[in-house]
Amino acid sequence: MNRRPPSRRRFVASTAWAGMSLSLLGMAGCGTQEQAPASRFVLLDGNTVDTASFKGKVVLVNFWATTCVTCVKEMPSLVATHNKFKDRGFETVAVAMSYDPPKWVNNFAQTRQLPFKVALDNTGEVAKAWGDVKLTPTTYLVDKQGNIVKRYVGEPEFDALHQLVEKLLAQA
Numbered sequence: 001m002n003r004r005p006p007s008r009r010r011f012v013a014s015t016a017w018a019g020m021s022l023s024l025l026g027m028a029g030c031g032t033q034e035q036a037p038a039s040r041f042v043l044l045d046g047n048t049v050d051t052a053s054f055k056g057k058v059v060l061v062n063f064w065a066t067t068c069v070t071c072v073k074e075m076p077s078l079v080a081t082h083n084k085f086k087d088r089g090f091e092t093v094a095v096a097m098s099y100d101p102p103k104w105v106n107n108f109a110q111t112r113q114l115p116f117k118v119a120l121d122n123t124g125e126v127a128k129a130w131g132d133v134k135l136t137p138t139t140y141l142v143d144k145q146g147n148i149v150k151r152y153v154g155e156p157e158f159d160a161l162h163q164l165v166e167k168l169l170a171q172a
Contacts, residue, residue: 033143033147033148033149034147034148035146035147035148036051036059036061036130036140036142036146036147036148037051037129037130038050038051038052038129039051039126039129039130040126041093041095041117041119041126042119042120042121042122043117043118043119043120044102044105044106044109044118044119044120049093049117049119051142051146052146054091054142054146055144055145055146056089056144057089057090057091057144058085058089058090058091058141058142058143058144058165058168058169059090059091059092059093059141059142060078060081060082060090060091060092060093060139060140060141060142060165061093061095061130061139061140061142062078062092062093062094062095062137062138062139062140063095063097063121063127063130063133063136063137063138063139064094064095064096064097064136064137065096065097065099065100065136066096066100066101066104066105066108067100067104068136068137070136070137070154070155071136071137073155074137074155074156075112075114077155077158078092078094078116079112079114079115079116080158081158081161081162081165082115082116083115084162085165085169086115086116088169089144089169090165090169091116091117092116092117093116093117093118093119094109094114094116094117094118094119095119095120095121095126095127096118096119096120096121097121097124097127097133097136098121098122098123098124098127100120102120102122105118105120131151135153135154137152137153137154137155138151138152138153139151139152139156140152141161141164141165141168143168143171144168144171144172149164149168150164
């Protein structure tokens with residue numbers, strides 16, 4: 001029997017789907033709230049911000065890449081979400097993946113005038129800390145107490161996301 005090995009494209013696609021399925025299954029049964037990992041985000045301007053500084057705020061942490069079509073597509077909705085809630089204790093951090101060239105990230109952020117914090121994860125440590133993120137976009141919504149309330153793999157349904165943000169902002 002002469003079997004050809006699967007093509008690289010088919011292997012990568014099936015591996016990605018398997019990983020996404022496992023990620024989604026893992027969140028589907030998530031009944032307990034997990035504390036957001038202690039992380040230090042290195043921003044494009046060289047400053048840093050820690051997750052501890054977000055206590056008392058609702059935070060959206062978005063892992064993305066300039067080469068990710070869905071990430072680029074959802075960015076205007078992330079901007080609109082940030083602008084809608086920023087004056088009410090809402091923060092957004094867009095974390096560029098380690099494989100994304102910093103020049104590309106900087107150019108993307110400048111040309112689109114992103115109004116929120118954009119971080120570079122040059123070492124991949126931040127993505128690893130947040131559940132070993134490999135698929136983009138992956139977005140986390142964190143409550144005022146620092147608990148991960150929701151994880152989205154792929155583009156969120158923004159009306160539902162806005163409803164959840166409203167609910168979290170209303171909580172003490």
